[in-house]
Amino acid sequence: MKKNFRGMTLAALLLSASASAQADNNQYVPANDSPQAFVGDVAPDAPVHVGSHYRSPVAPISNYAPVTVGDLQPAGFIEGGLRGSRGGCDSCDSPGCDGIGCDSMCGGKSGGLGSLLNLCGKDGWMRAEGMLMFHAERQAPPLVTSAAPGVFPVLPAATIEFGDDLDGGLSGGVRTDIGRYLTDSFGVGGRFLWVSENGDDYSASGDQTDPNARSLGRPYYFVPRFNPGTAQEDSVIISQQNLFSGNVQAEYATDFFMADGYARMTFCHNKASRLEFIAGYTYAELEDMISITSFRQDEDTGRNPNLAATEFSSLYDTENRFNGGQLGFESTVSRGRWTARALTKVHLGNMEQTVRKIGTTTDYLLNNVVSTQNSSILINDEQGTETQDVFTFIPEMDFTIGYRFRDHVSFTVGYTFLYFDNVAMAGDQIDRNRDTGNIGANVTPVSYDIVEGSHWVQGISLGASVDY
Template sequence: MKRNIRGMTLAAMLLSASASVHAGDQEYADAEQASQAFVGDLGVQQVAHNSTHVGNLSSYSPVTVGDMQLGSTVSQAGCTSCDSFSCDGGCDSSCDSRFGSGKRFGRLLNLCDKDGWIRAEGMIMFMEARTAPALVTTADPTEFPVLPDPNNGAGSGATTQVVFGEELDGGVSGGTRFDVGRYLSDNFGIGGRFMWLSENGDDFSASGNGTGDSIGRPFFQIPLAAPGTASESALIVNQFSTNPGINSQRGTVNASFSTDLLSAEAYARMMYCKNKSSRVELIGGYSFFRVDDNVSISSRTTDVVTNTFLADYSDFDTQNEFHGGQIGYESLVSRGAWTVRMLTKVHMGNMSRTVTNYARTDVGVDTTITNTYNSSLLVDENQGTEEESDFTFIPELNLTLGYRFRDHVSFTVGYNFLYFDKVALAGEQINRNVDGTDGPRNIDPADFDFDIVDGSLWVQGISLGTTIDY
């Protein structure tokens, strides 16, 4: 009995001494808070978290009396804050009691109890080169700017070069992408994403005053009366003539192509599996894509002697709209301030394609137009608007590396890839075969009918951005 009394007395003295030391250091804000700390009281940790102790919490050492430990671990060795995802337990231990709810989704950027995200990225993207027939050619002076054709005799088109057409490469395009979302529970969240790429294309122009290199617009002549004699030909834009019976021609030609892309998504994400430093989530939702493509070409040729002119304009415009669903997964691995994220999805749905071909030809003298026709060198019966749709897939891959340079904010750099199948591209709708009818003509709108040619298009590039957790 005396030993027990001595033990209790010793414990009371130790507690009294500890409280006195803390009181001398002004670690208790008032007597009421100080009275909350006693042996076995689980509220000791809460007192510490409420900053009733002054000084570095990580230096607080539990006091053991017998088999009982006063308080619990306030901060783990080497951890300076609950944001340290690399600490043992991460957001599953001390942060839970500190923040109450103990939500884990702040792990996305090594933060505790953060269940929303905003991602903004600038994109530098490359599009696959589109294809089209040879639309503008040049040749040496006095040479006919026709494409090489054995049917025209040896050496025909030997100096001809294609200066617009065949491969339409728009180079680099800039764009933006935004991703905003929020977790509604520990295992389920919703979000939305929007992407826009600026116009990917180029312009071309060439002109002459009746001298210099020959400029032409090539086509393939198919005489109706003798289809077996089909051969390459060209509409002259500029050429110097040495033949007495043929006048020189002067003129200009302008051409352009462009492709625009935008998308919008609404999705949900659900936890599939996770551990201390990685996670995998399943993603599903709605997807919308739109790809617009255009090729246009116009020329004006004037006879240098008679001043008669022929102005020819052709425009090919396509719109591709995709509505469907998406399914995929996103995996994330974190090491300290670094994160690696991989998003793999496939969009499945209906691709609606609309193709509109427009043509106009003006004939006149000097500045006076004497006749106008709704056809052109490249557009005869195959003009107007056609629509069709098919079921298709759009695979997508995003790989992103992020660095958290401060709480809540990370810098990211990533690689992005998209592939579109069954899209109508303007250059592939151009048919350079001319049926041999002499001169431009008016087309009855009832004859507007043509087949849509399907193609494919990939887009890839890098993104630089910022991620904010809230």
């Protein structure tokens, strides 16, 4: 009698389990020769089990087709059912969750500690990366030349010491990105990218009493005002034996940062991939500067007894401020603990270009009289500050691979490329065509045209990503 009772009990449990499994999968089971009916269809007079979450009556067992043990299927989780009752856990390898189900970290009537700390859902992100960035070589004309002792430092025979291709090497930087999904398919975020100053400096000196000291010069292209057909290379001597002792200091630097706010909308996604459309606002600044100062002491007092020393100073400073929108796509693919992200976007908008040219020539006389003129070797009447607005675009590409070593934390490594179209760079603003008579003279400043160029930045990123 006990065996029969146990057998009937087991059969009832198997029938109930199978019906629940089939109902969750929206499959139907034919009942004898009756029309096809979905499991879960109810009979109006069936009893309600005590403690049931559903108040609708359950169909009599006689209405279901016979089910064997082999027909059983595991019941799936219902969105908002088990997950909601267990504190929001969507992954059983979350901190405090085991491999079978959410434990007390995320479970319990109150949602558990994981729910309190928001560790059981993943609808937000925080990313922090260190950047190792390279700038494109900045172009500038030859600004400092040298030659053998006693030789006039004029091109093309002289050696270019500063100018031409200016390569600042590697620069560090930081990029952060934080945001949150407001719905399953819509989120907002903000990002900040800063790259430290990229540049270099140069200094040299020459003493005419040293027979091994190389000659130093500031080259320019001499274009006579009244006979331009005789134009040729020339140079202002900074140091040369029996003429001048002097020194020169020069530097260049480029700074860049970008900040943007954006919204993202999901086009399609599944468990392993996601494609999103991104749109928003971008602000960026790209600054570039070249500064050069040279000082020379006249050693031939018999040739010019009144002029003791001369200092030439030139500054080329450019600022590019971008305000505009951004459009792009980001795709994410996951395989196990690995995740690959590809971001392609273009920033479109207005670039405000500002260029400053400042030149001075200071003469120090033997009687302590100082005379200052508002021009220099390569800066004459075209000086002052000029500003213009142009439409431009900034394409951007980011590729990142992340390894998830904790449920919410990943290490990332990536590559970034940014291209700037229609920007004012300092080297492009230098005009080396000069008339010797205009060097070091007082002039009336006149307006000038801003020369536009392009620039790019690229490098790798190393960082961490936290989903919360």
